[in-house]
Amino acid sequence: MNYKTQRQLSKLVKTIYTANIPDATKGTLKINDNNLEFEINGGFRRLTFNFNGAIFIYNNLPDGYSIKMTNSIISINNLLFKRLKNNNVLFEYDGSLNIVRATAYSLGGKPINLTIEDNTKAELINNSKTNFEDNTLLLLEESVIQDISIIKKGIDDDTIKGLTAHKPLSDGYIGNFNYHPKEKIYMSGKILTNQSKPIGKPASFFKLSKNKLNLDTVYKKTLPKTSQDVQKTEQVETIIQPKAIIRQRKKPEEKTRIKGGSY
Numbered sequence: 001m002n003y004k005t006q007r008q009l010s011k012l013v014k015t016i017y018t019a020n021i022p023d024a025t026k027g028t029l030k031i032n033d034n035n036l037e038f039e040i041n042g043g044f045r046r047l048t049f050n051f052n053g054a055i056f057i058y059n060n061l062p063d064g065y066s067i068k069m070t071n072s073i074i075s076i077n078n079l080l081f082k083r084l085k086n087n088n089v090l091f092e093y094d095g096s097l098n099i100v101r102a103t104a105y106s107l108g109g110k111p112i113n114l115t116i117e118d119n120t121k122a123e124l125i126n127n128s129k130t131n132f133e134d135n136t137l138l139l140l141e142e143s144v145i146q147d148i149s150i151i152k153k154g155i156d157d158d159t160i161k162g163l164t165a166h167k168p169l170s171d172g173y174i175g176n177f178n179y180h181p182k183e184k185i186y187m188s189g190k191i192l193t194n195q196s197k198p199i200g201k202p203a204s205f206f207k208l209s210k211n212k213l214n215l216d217t218v219y220k221k222t223l224p225k226t227s228q229d230v231q232k233t234e235q236v237e238t239i240i241q242p243k244a245i246i247r248q249r250k251k252p253e254e255k256t257r258i259k260g261g262s263y
Contacts, residue, residue: 021081023106028115029099035060035092038084040104044112047090048075049102055095057155060086063162063190066181067091069155080162081107095151157221158182162190169200180221183214194222 024042029049038047050072057074059067064080076090084090102114160179168174169186176190177199187196198206198215206215 021083021107023108023110024104024112025106026115027104027112028117029102030117030119031097031099032119034094036090036097037088038090039088040112043081043083043107044078044104045081045107045109046075046077046105047102048073048104049114050100052098052100053096054151054153055093055097056152058092058094059155059157059159060089060091062086064160066160067155067158068181069153071153079160095153159192159221161192171200171202173199180218183218185214185218187218192218192221194219 021043022041024040024044027038027040027044030037030039051074052072057067057069061067061076062082062085064078064082066077066079068075099116099118102116104112104114106112158181160181163177163179165174165177173188175188178187178189178192178196179185180187180192185198186200188199189196198218201211206212
């Protein structure tokens with residue numbers, strides 16, 4: 001779905017869905033334990049943020065949402081102006097995520113600078129604190145390889161679900177459909193199932209080898225998959241996480257207990 005089509009769809013549904021939704025004025029992105037939450041005080045049409053790191057996304061967005069990722073930008077469009085569900089979780093992810101800056105756009109198109117809360121970093125800092133009698137600060141003496149994770153950058157499923165064709169498509173189809181941006185294929189039904197059929201294109205279109213291959217790829221999305229299956233498909237980047245070596249300063253008169261229970 002190109003940008004022009006998205007704008008036309010947005011204009012069509014805006015008057016239907018936004019009548020009783022207040023325009024957003026502030027919001028917060030929260031990075032928790034391998035998930036990203038988005039709290040906002042009203043309706044929004046678009047969210048975009050710049051990030052550092054290598055992540056693989058497990059899409060958790062409701063019907064009518066699209067998601068796209070480049071090497072440094074993630075953008076989410078709320079095509080049907082619906083509220084988030086699932087405790088405002090946008091997606092879960094594997095890898096390392098550091099958000100540099102983030103902006104949302106209200107239903108009226110006004111940009112909103114968002115607050116970023118990285119609870120993962122906060123937890124690491126809290127876990128590194130210990131109770132020293134002399135309040136000695138912890139020193140990061142060296143970095144070592146703690147873990148090496150092979151992460152494939154990407155999104156498990158970028159399907160846009162829950163759309164409706166109010167006007168006939170090129171093949172005359174009217175009704176519910178879902179769209180697959182990467183393959184550029186429309187499928188019948190609010191969600192993709194084994195009974196979904198390609199729409200918006202003549203049958204001859206899918207006789208071409210490339211288009212037939214894309215259609216086969218779409219149908220494979222109905223098969224169950226695990227995160228391990230996805231991550232093993234391609235090695236893109238290795239993430240090396242630093243580990244702090246922490247040593248406690250001991251008082252000169254302090255004795256050390258040795259094995260066996262004696263001093």
